[in-house]
Amino acid sequence: MQNYLLSILIFLPLGAMVGILCLPNSQKKTFKIITLLVTGLQLLVSLVIYATYAVSKGSPAGVYHTSGFQFAERVEWIRLDLGNLGQLSIDYWLGVDGLNVMLVVLTGLVMFVGAIASWQIQTKVKGYFALYLLLSSSLMGCFVALDFFLFYLFFEFMLLPMYFLIGIWGGERREYASIKFFIYTLFGSLLILIAMIALYLSVIDPHKTARQAGLAEKSQVIDNQILTKTQDKLAEGTLPANNRVHTFGLPMMMDKANYLPNASLQPNSGSETWTMRALIFWALLLGFAIKLPIVPFHTWLPDAHVEAPTPVSVVLAGVLLKIGGYGILRIAYSIFPDMAIEYASWVASLGVLAIIYGALNALAMADLKKMVAYSSVSHMGFVLLGVASLTAEGVNGAIFQMFSHGILSAMLFIIVGVLYDRTHDRQIEHYRGLSQAMPYFTGLVMIAFFASLGLPGFSGFIGEVFTLLGSFKSTKIAIGISVVAVGGIVLGAAYFLWTLQRMFLGKFWVKDAQWKTQLHDLYPAEWLMLGGLAAATLVFGLFPSLVFNLTSQSVEVFLGLFVK
Amino acid sequence: MQIPLENILILSAFLFCIGLMIMITKRNIVVVLMGIELILNAANLNLVAFSQYDAEKLQGQVFALFVMVVAAAEAAVGLAILLLVYRHFKTANLDQISKMKG
């Protein structure tokens, strides 16, 4: 059982989706209950993973140590014989280490909250919940996949449900928003595909190659000695080409010794092929940056958010964006550490650009949901900054920031949803003094806003401070870049406080007098969602070690890639 | 008397170009079909001319015979379709035969 937890995370919603599709259309309530149960179970499983994730000194913590992954599952999925090119092997390979364990927990949490928020969906219920479950499955898959092909499969797979979720259940300009979302992210994913093809043809799996080339007997356990021998033979060029087993395994791609000696992506190659490595690195970075999103590739995000129904916005901001950050950590940076060092300042500048640009835009928005969407752009900029710093603080902070932003953005979008459900209006200027009509709601809004703007004691503070600490400490980033990023925090405080003041403080007034009767305080379901998330942000803000304990070891291993 | 190969090649190239020009400039379907015949015959001329340098001598000439047969069949089909076109459009002018947007 223990060994199949990750598969359960992926296939449970998939199975439930099939079940929903088989039920008759009229069972609206059943669809909702099934989805709630399944996502609840997912949350439970991810919490079990969190609780049993072993943190022990000495054991290698994943990243490029294949044995260091926990809850790992690895089965050969596709094996093709490419003739004189050797073999191609795709694994069904799942595993958890410090880089993704918190994101799995986050996905479980946000998908569950999203399922509660989906209760209000009234039209085409069957399709909605089927797609929601499909989305849940592919998101989980994306975070736990350790094979590039598998990762890519899930990565592309979530585009379709997302497209339909926005396009069918969205707001007025849903068609435009959904197509824009699809085209942008597909463009990103094609850049990733380019990198994937170039990478897998340059890398071999030493384990399987040893078997294929007869360097190890059938029954023999492959030890390090054989691996080194295989890699040496590869480097010498004495390994027959048709015995090479090309792999999509991400950890394999992180080991220099696994690259073909004449590949243009070979890390030790001379200056001539240097550019190809840089190009592929940037293709990957750009691909994930579109998802993250990073200015100037962010324009799909506000549109998608504004048009998407509340639960979809929650999932989009809470989980989907994290795939961009996670991809940069797990793939772009881990496989191209040399390039990451080379271009650290550029990447950090992109991050800071997103921070400042997102914050300035948020300040200018009249639509509350757009304001929140741009705040996401700003907050995800910190992730990029932290990763680019290549320091323990920065990278840990980036992971924390992703986790924290997942909780906070979910909360913020639910807040927007609460208002929108009651009045169908999101303009900031149409409300004043809401605290008098909805005191409890206002209390939770204040928690969300203060947590987001980085008040100490809440999770947002930890994420931002650590990424900034990392960037100041980093030798690879010019200090000026970090200084500008601090300005982003100030701006963040400005737009959140200003919004708070405009909408919630002062004398109660709303644009339409009729709204006054509609604006009642929170319903139980909303209490549950907002309260739970608020508790989470407080707990993680007060005890950041709940995250850092799990991540720090792997981050150390990750950083080890950059000193070799 | 043997005609030098170059002369034949030049003639065939000339024929080919005329055929091409007809195809591009003429608008009447029948004339265009004639242009195609010229192209085919240019090729035939080449085939027969080159045939004398062939070790087995015959390949090019046989090819040319087959081409004539095919050309006849093509003309038959072409004219049949032309009749169909004429029935619908009452013209054989290519410029006027365009009901579909390109």
Added chain:
Amino acid sequence: MFSKNLVSELSNQLNQILDSLVWVYPELVLAGWFLGILLLDLVWRNLPYRILAGITGLGLGLTAVLVYRQFVDFQPLSGNLFLGMLQLSPAAIYFKFIFLLCIACTVLLAGRSRLFRRTKPPYAEFLALLLAMGLGLHLLAMSVNLLMIYLSLEVVSLSSYILAAFHFNQKASEGSIKYLLFGAFSSGVMLYGMSLLYGFCGTLQITDNQFVTGLAQADGMAVLVAGFLAMAGLLFKISALPFHLWTPDVYQASPTAVVAFFATAPKIAGVLVLWQFSQVLGKIDFWLGNVKVEWTDLLAVLAILTIIFGNFSALWQTQAKRMLAYSAIAHAGFLLIPLVAANELGRQSLFFYLTVYVLMNFGAFWLVELMSQVADYQIKSYEGWGNAYPILGLGFLVVMIALTGLPPTAGFTAKLLIFSALWEAYQSSQNQLLLVLWVVGLLNTVVALYYYLKIPFYLFLRPLPTPPNPILTVRKLDYAWLILLIFPLIFWFFKTDWLMAMLKMLV
């Protein structure tokens, strides 16, 4: 009168020809069935389509059995037939199967097609011509001789000009005459190119060593031009630039079943011959002055142009069949990629791509034909039907995703494989043009997505107009066929190795 030597050689040759006959039984059956159907129609006029189709199916089945026998009995030595005119290879046998499958699908689709049934064309001729095309395609797949290539290509072409006109209405006649003129033109150009190639090397046998050595000695520029001209007819068949002009009109005007056939079988045959062709010409380095040009450079440029043109033109289309026509052009560009790569992986990936391509196309055209019940192939008229018929909509979605080349469909695997082959070729040659093709080809998927997505967009994102004017009837048979066509598209993504293991045997 004749020398003894000549007589003995003659009898030798006759014997060889007689021996070869054993290996063309499938083709003989096709030819016989072609005549049989025509005779049958002479005797009993106005036989219903169902009966004629049944008889045709019988012939196809028999041919398939014979092709299977070839597959079982095949030995490498039995390859050369008719003094080297034809060459039987496992790949040719495999694609003969595919051609038969295409014809069977076409017969079924024509039977299901409403417009086709309404105009009541002469069914017997329709089926007979399909069989004739099948014969031409079978021969084309085995041709290694310029004469045979030309002849079998013409058999295919002449039949297809007539088939293209099979609605016999104004549009069909227009499409057909354009098809004929472009076709005759490109085959004329091809013939001229062939005659020049013949002049360079003194043989028509493209697998002959003399062919390669002859071309290598000739002037580079001249061979390049002649080779390009000789490709014209084949490029026309696969609707690649610059011989693509007929595609949109013919696709729009001809019966859907015929179009589905044109989009698959002749294209496959064309690509196969092109593969043979470029295998030979790829061995030669052309020197233009002191710049080295390779055959693959020419193909790469054609592929880039074709992909870009096809995809961007498809963007503006509002008519489903016209859109599929431009998509067919774009796919022709993708089919050229393995030829550019010209390595072992390229060969396997080409076969994989072609196999998947057949399924995608017949799936797409089957659905388009089904939807034609509600409107005249306008994509706009698909509004909301996906919600009313979810399985139909899902089928459309899968097919469109596969055509775009996204997971989880075999369309993605096919793209992955051809681009892998191309990357490998780039790695070994460091030819920058290949890199350009690689990037352009992959990024074009975004463009492709935009227009392919239009169909699911209208199907699912727009409400059904109330009241829905015509009624859409979907029979159980349709579902069965859709599942048969679409299931492998998904299955082969998850179990790519099964199909690839089979294709690997075709060496």
